[in-house]
Amino acid sequence: MSDGIYAHKVHLSRFNLKHTFESAQPLTFHGDYDELSNSLLYVSNGRLVNVGFFGNDAEGDLVATGSDPSYVAAEIKRRFRTDDDMEKIYKKISTDDYVRTAIKNYNGMRLTVNDKWETTLCYIISQFNNVPRIRGIVKSIMAKYGTPIKNTAGKTVGYTFPESSVLANAAVKDLSKCGAGFRAKYIKEAAEFCTNNMDLYKLNPAKYDKLKEQLIEIKGVGDKVADCIILLGYGNLQAFPIDVWVQRVLQKNYFKGRKKNIKELHKFADKRWGEYGGYAQQYLFHNGRKNGK
DNA sequence: ACCCAGGCGGGCG
DNA sequence: CGCCCGCATGGG
Numbered sequence: 001m002s003d004g005i006y007a008h009k010v011h012l013s014r015f016n017l018k019h020t021f022e023s024a025q026p027l028t029f030h031g032d033y034d035e036l037s038n039s040l041l042y043v044s045n046g047r048l049v050n051v052g053f054f055g056n057d058a059e060g061d062l063v064a065t066g067s068d069p070s071y072v073a074a075e076i077k078r079r080f081r082t083d084d085d086m087e088k089i090y091k092k093i094s095t096d097d098y099v100r101t102a103i104k105n106y107n108g109m110r111l112t113v114n115d116k117w118e119t120t121l122c123y124i125i126s127q128f129n130n131v132p133r134i135r136g137i138v139k140s141i142m143a144k145y146g147t148p149i150k151n152t153a154g155k156t157v158g159y160t161f162p163e164s165s166v167l168a169n170a171a172v173k174d175l176s177k178c179g180a181g182f183r184a185k186y187i188k189e190a191a192e193f194c195t196n197n198m199d200l201y202k203l204n205p206a207k208y209d210k211l212k213e214q215l216i217e218i219k220g221v222g223d224k225v226a227d228c229i230i231l232l233g234y235g236n237l238q239a240f241p242i243d244v245w246v247q248r249v250l251q252k253n254y255f256k257g258r259k260k261n262i263k264e265l266h267k268f269a270d271k272r273w274g275e276y277g278g279y280a281q282q283y284l285f286h287n288g289r290k291n292g293k
Numbered sequence: 294a295c296c297c298a299g300g301c302g303g304g305c306g
Numbered sequence: 307c308g309c310c311c312g313c314a315t316g317g318g
Contacts, residue, residue, distance in 0.1 A: 024299055123299075130298035132317060181314030186301085222301050243299035261308085285299070 006069035008076060010062050014086035016108030017053040017062075023106075023286045024131050025232055026114040026122045029138040030161070043158040044075055045115075048149055051076065058108035078113050081235070086110075093273050093280040098253045102287035111282055112232060116200040118161045119233030120218065123225040124186050133179065140178040141187075145170060167191035186220030193218050205234035212239075223262060231278040240269045240277035241285075249288035 021033040021040055031042035039052035049072065051064045062080065066072040076082060086108075094100050114122075121141075126134050145166050146159030167175070168191040175184035194200055198218070203211055211234065215226040227241035242250075242262050250265050251257060260268075273280035 124301095126298090127300040128298065128313070129300090129315085130317070133298075133315070136316090176314080179315070182312090183301095183314080220301070224300060228299070241299070244297090245299065289299080 006067075006072055007063055007065045008073045009064075010076065010082055011060070012062050012082060013059040014090070014108050015053065015060070015062060015080070015082075015110060016058050016106070017051065019106045019109035019286070020080070020112065023109055023282060024126075024134075024289070025112050026119055027112055028131065029122050029125075029135045030142060041158070043149060043160055044079065045071070046147070046149070046160045047071060047075075048158055049075055051080075080110050080112060084110070089276055089279050092276045093283070095272055096253075098249070098287075099280060099283060102283035105291070106283060106286055109282065109286060111235075111237070111278060113235040114232050115161065116229070116233040117164050117194060119229050120190060120194065120200065120215075120221065120225075121161075121167070121187065123228040123232075124190055124218075124220040125180060125183055126228070127183065127220070127222075127225065129183075137179040141167075141175070141180070144174070144178060164191045164194040168195045183220065189219040190221070200233075203234070205230075205236050208236055208238045211236070231281075237276055237278040238274070240266060240273070240281045242266065242269075242281075243285065245288040245292065246281060246285050248292060249284045 017038055017040060018033070021028055021031060027040065027042055031040050033040045037052060039050060041050050047066055047068050049064060049066045051062060054061045054063060062076060064072050064076045066075065090103055094103065122138055125137050142159040142161055145162035148156040149158045149160065151157050167187060170188060172184045172188050175187050180187055198214065203214055205211065208230065211230055212226045215221050215229055224241050224243055227239040230236045231239035231241060242265050247265060250268065251260055254268065269277050269280070
């Protein structure tokens with residue numbers, strides 16, 4: 001359904017679009033995946049992008065079409081981290097049977113790199129929430145505050161993600177009506193802060209500790225959400241977001257079911273998976289959420 | 294009906 | 307510091 005006229009193709013191994021889409025990353029919350037055609041439609045930087053994967057379970061051609069030829073190739077490369085050496089990463093994080101099983105179950109699941117403000121908002125909304133509802137809220141906010149993207153027939157096929165300055169001027173009551181509930185005031189405050197006090201696009205992605213410290217200054221952003229932003233917005237693989245699923249997986253499989261606080265778990269993960277913690281976390285999280293209880 | 298969700302801020306000890 | 311509680315809402 002894309003009106004794109006330019007196609008870009010890249011051959012990849014260890015890539016699975018379905019697992020990537022379903023693993024609660026920002027694209028999960030606003031992209032539209034079609035199982036039959038194994039393709040994903042989403043909006044990036046105000047442009048419509050259509051990505052299809054043609055091949056077997058984890059090897060084939062990633063084909064992207066979009067309305068802007070100069071944009072598509074770079075978009076795919078950045079978004080799906082196509083330059084990541086997955087063999088090397090899998091080797092690094094395969095410290096035990098749990099990780100190896102998770103990799104086998106979700107072979108080819110990639111981390112994505114997303115717009116920094118978009119990522120911030122998505123994970124502020126994610127707190128004390130579930131994936132279907134997060135998606136509903138994000139889509140509702142985009143439809144209300146984003147700019148419609150129309151095809152050549154004039155039909156709206158998607159919405160841009162609203163800038164922080166737009167949401168800074170939104171009414172808390174209206175944000176709440178999008179389903180945000182108690183998070184509505186966090187959204188507005190974060191939007192104001194990121195418009196007036198902190199430029200997310202000027203923070204240094206490489207300085208993990210400093211970056212996290214800065215992100216936590218945003219109201220509604222704590223330890224976990226900051227790690228999500230660092231991992232999926234800044235692309236720093238050192239981040240290891242610990243949510244209820246990851247906590248459960250770690251306690252059950254690495255601490256004989258004993259309760260561990262977030263700090264202890266961070267120390268454990270950092271020592272075990274270090275610079276590739278973000279990838280380890282994504283496999284622990286997704287495997288836990290899909291197969292755990 | 295009941296429980297829970299990719300947590301966080303605030304208050305208290 | 308650490309611990310504990312409330313929080314809007316709707317899917318399963």
